[in-house]
Amino acid sequence: MNKNIAVIGSGFSALSAACYLAKNGNTVTIFEKNKTVGGRANQFQKEGFTFDSGPSWYWMPDIFENFFKDFDKSVNDFYELDKLSPAYKIFFSDDTITIGDHMDKICEEFERIEPGSSIPLKTFISTAQTNYDIAINKIVLKPGISPFELVTKDTVTRLDQFFKTISSQVRKKFKNPKLISTLEFPVLFLGAKPNNTPSFYSFMNFADFGLGTWHPKGGMYEIVKGMKRLAEGLNVKIKTNSNVTKIVTHRKKATGITVNGKTIDFDVVLSGADYHHSETLLDESDRQYSEAYWNKKTFAPSSLLFYVGFDKKIENINHHNLFFDTNFETHAQDIYDQPKWPEEPLFYANFPSKTDESMAPEGKEAAFFLIPIAPGIEDTNAFRELYFEKIINRFEKRTNQKVKNSIIFKESFCVNDFIEKYNSYKGNAYGMANTLLQTAFLRPKLKSKKVTNLYFTGQLTVPGPGVPPALISGKLVAGLIKKHHSN
Numbered sequence: 159m160n161k162n163i164a165v166i167g168s169g170f171s172a173l174s175a176a177c178y179l180a181k182n183g184n185t186v187t188i189f190e191k192n193k194t195v196g197g198r199a200n201q202f203q204k205e206g207f208t209f210d211s212g213p214s215w216y217w218m219p220d221i222f223e224n225f226f227k228d229f230d231k232s233v234n235d236f237y238e239l240d241k242l243s244p245a246y247k248i249f250f251s252d253d254t255i256t257i258g259d260h261m262d263k264i265c266e267e268f269e270r271i272e273p274g275s276s277i278p279l280k281t282f283i284s285t286a287q288t289n290y291d292i293a294i295n296k297i298v299l300k301p302g303i304s305p306f307e308l309v310t311k312d313t314v315t316r317l318d319q320f321f322k323t324i325s326s327q328v329r330k331k332f333k334n335p336k337l338i339s340t341l342e343f344p345v346l347f348l349g350a351k352p353n354n355t356p357s358f359y360s361f362m363n364f365a366d367f368g369l370g371t372w373h374p375k376g377g378m379y380e381i382v383k384g385m386k387r388l389a390e391g392l393n394v395k396i397k398t399n400s401n402v403t404k405i406v407t408h409r410k411k412a413t414g415i416t417v418n419g420k421t422i423d424f425d426v427v428l429s430g431a432d433y434h435h436s437e438t439l440l441d442e443s444d445r446q447y448s449e450a451y452w453n454k455k456t457f458a459p460s461s462l463l464f465y466v467g468f469d470k471k472i473e474n475i476n477h478h479n480l481f482f483d484t485n486f487e488t489h490a491q492d493i494y495d496q497p498k499w500p501e502e503p504l505f506y507a508n509f510p511s512k513t514d515e516s517m518a519p520e521g522k523e524a525a526f527f528l529i530p531i532a533p534g535i536e537d538t539n540a541f542r543e544l545y546f547e548k549i550i551n552r553f554e555k556r557t558n559q560k561v562k563n564s565i566i567f568k569e570s571f572c573v574n575d576f577i578e579k580y581n582s583y584k585g586n587a588y589g590m591a592n593t594l595l596q597t598a599f600l601r602p603k604l605k606s607k608k609v610t611n612l613y614f615t616g617q618l619t620v621p622g623p624g625v626p627p628a629l630i631s632g633k634l635v636a637g638l639i640k641k642h643h644s645n
Contacts, residue, residue, distance in 0.1 A: 161425040164415050166402045169197025171615040172430025173385040174632025180392035191401040201379035206519040207467045213625050214508050216372040217365045221626035236384025238375040245371035246478035249556045278331040290361035301634045302599045302620035325353035339486050349458025349591035349623045351490045405439040412612040426611045433618035435581035444609050458588035459493050459530040460573050467566040468523040474557040479507040497532030505529045505549045534584035537573035589617030604635045
């Protein structure tokens with residue numbers, strides 16, 4: 159197999175696919191419209207501070223290790239990994255919960271909050287571990303072509319878990335609202351409300367409590383840099399500042415792309431860019447999905463992000479911090495049910511310099527704050543400033559310290575920026591949610607149904623949102639291309 163393949167975009171899924179395609183003997187060229195590779199997984203640096211401007215949670219370390227192992231490499235060949243202890247802290251209005259780096263510590267914390275709760279917790283996580291094994295080793299490695307991919311002896315015996323929700327299962331076992339929020343939190347990475355997410359996805363709880371939370375020294379962008387090195391070692395050509403404006407077709411067959419005004423011929427075209435945007439690069443008759451289709455889908459949230467440099471060390475916080483000191487369900491409704499700016503948002507605060515001194519100058523602190531918001535809502539500077547004041551005031555209150563006067567600089571990133579920089583549909587940050595009706599074969603396809611030699615990868619197709627699924631998505635589409643172009 160030696161095809162000349164164009165890859166549009168350079169996010170995790172595109173880099174993954176490019177590596178597998180090159181390993182299979184193809185000539186591969188990546189075209190990235192921005193000046194650096196990584197797509198949404200990027201890095202922002204200012205005045206000696208370093209911020210991951212995309213994903214910041216390193217979960218499922220086995221997926222990363224398996225990726226590099228496919229190329230006879232190891233994670234350690236590209237970046238240094240540390241397990242966080244504690245993994246993260248959750249701030250409530252009247253207490254905090256600290257999630258340790260081992261189940262014994264987590265059980266102790268659950269017992270502190272609700273005596274006897276460690277017993278159902280162990281049962282819940284045991285089920286989650288079994289689900290993780292089934293999901294990672296059997297389900298997510300399927301290309302989402304047929305519903306029969308989901309029919310195995312393991313899934314048939316757990317069929318009820320696809321129709322019950324995470325929320326119902328958690329609330330059946332736990333009564334304390336703080337523990338409920340703690341156990342419902344991981345599925346937010348899947349982009350949907352816990353009461354719309356099948357209980358089978360409890361495997362995210364095993365990823366959290368069982369496998370732990372990790373940090374690549376230097377930040378998550380070190381993974382991108384490692385994948386770039388791997389790709390270039392496989393002779394993948396990477397062209398940045400290369401904006402693809404057209405996928406060229408002839409008689410329902412992809413024949414090339416137009417990039418920076420010039421048309422280049424290719425045997426196969428693969429887009430790792432936003433799926434909706436990728437289809438707008440085609441003539442309307444070649445598109446698989448209408449605007450009405452996309453508009454009806456449940457998208458994961460967008461985000462309002464703030465990158466903040468502090469002139470002092472900040473106290474009473476960890477690397478990862480969740481502020482659940484307002485109503486979880488009300489905020490979820492403001493994202494999914496009646497999209498609007500939330501009155502009292504939950505938010506996340508990341509302080510990587512707490513565990514990695516390379517992220518900030520000595521004696522100072524790098525932080526970014528994230529508020530999940532509905533995609534497609536109005537984004538103005540006035541809203542950004544209003545919401546920064548909301549969260550920084552609560553941050554000061556919950557952590558018992560004054561920090562506003564210690565801010566050296568503050569940069570923001572929101573819906574309009576996701577659209578402008580990443581061609582993101584409605585400015586979503588995480589792709590399409592993994593609800594029951596948007597799982598596996600029900601997601602947009604890896605292979606175009608209308609145009610031959612055209613493929614897609616990324617968080618809007620299978621397996622779904624998140625960094626580990628993106629790595630798998632690249633592997634799946636490369637396997638599909640090999641299958642259809644082996645001669």
